[in-house]
Amino acid sequence: MPEAVETFDGWYCLHDFRQIDWTAWKLASQEERNQALNEFNALLSSWEDIEANRNGSVGLYQIIGQKADLLIMNLRPTMDELTDLETEFNKTKLAEFLIPAYSYVSVVELSAYMAKGKDPNTDPEFQARLKPVLPKWDHICFYPMDRKKDAVNNWYMEEKDERGRLMYEHGMTGRKYAGKVRQIITGSIGFDDWEWGVTLYAHEMLQFKKLIYEMRFDEVSARFAEFGEFYVGHRKTKEDLEKIMAV
């Protein structure tokens, strides 16, 4: 039987998608709205401090389309810390005006397919990728995915060397987008409904489409990839959020 590839797991990750309840927000007083934003800004600042101390990372994004309005993405060394911060956020005033839209629980994952003699447990480059500072690039694209397990194409029945070959080809396509798209692959087998979360960053939106389209022709995606829903959006600061929420 084919054997599993060793995985190296880094920080835990919560993608928290929310919709703004505009009706409730507009009914609130200016004072209540200010209070909600100030409290959230303080919480975001505390998460940014954690990022500065290299104990996690945070990103705030505005999502386009009707699936969600906001995405708050947090990384932490343990899942307990993520659970706590989710609870803390849910208790804020702002959260009273946000409707849960979707969430994804996963852990930053690298596999040994590409390790090539390096020890991922000590190699500084591997370690930095396992505990990443989320890129401050303008645009984000997130989607969950699976590897196929049907009678004809079953990823888990392929030999390890063959999977390594397919992943190598995948990596070569990805490398063409160096400087244009950055990827954070998170593993979610046993944690969420799909097997991986794909979080991409770009300076230019169109690069997501170009990369994902090109990858569809790689054998590993063409034969073995199944995708969930796509969410795309833009990175936002506290000041941007104040403008978004202004009514």
Ligand code: VOV
């Ligand atoms: C900038 C783009 C880019 C680059 C450079 C890149 C490179 C690499 C390398 C070198 C490796 C293997 C080693 C490791 O690091 O784990 C991976 C791994 C992985 N990828 Fe990837 N990927 C990219 C981008 C990228 C995209 C756009 C997708 C979605 C697929 C698509 O069709 O939409 C994807 C998926 C994955 C997955 C699900 C895995 C884990 C598979 C597993 O079975 O373990 N990935 N990926």
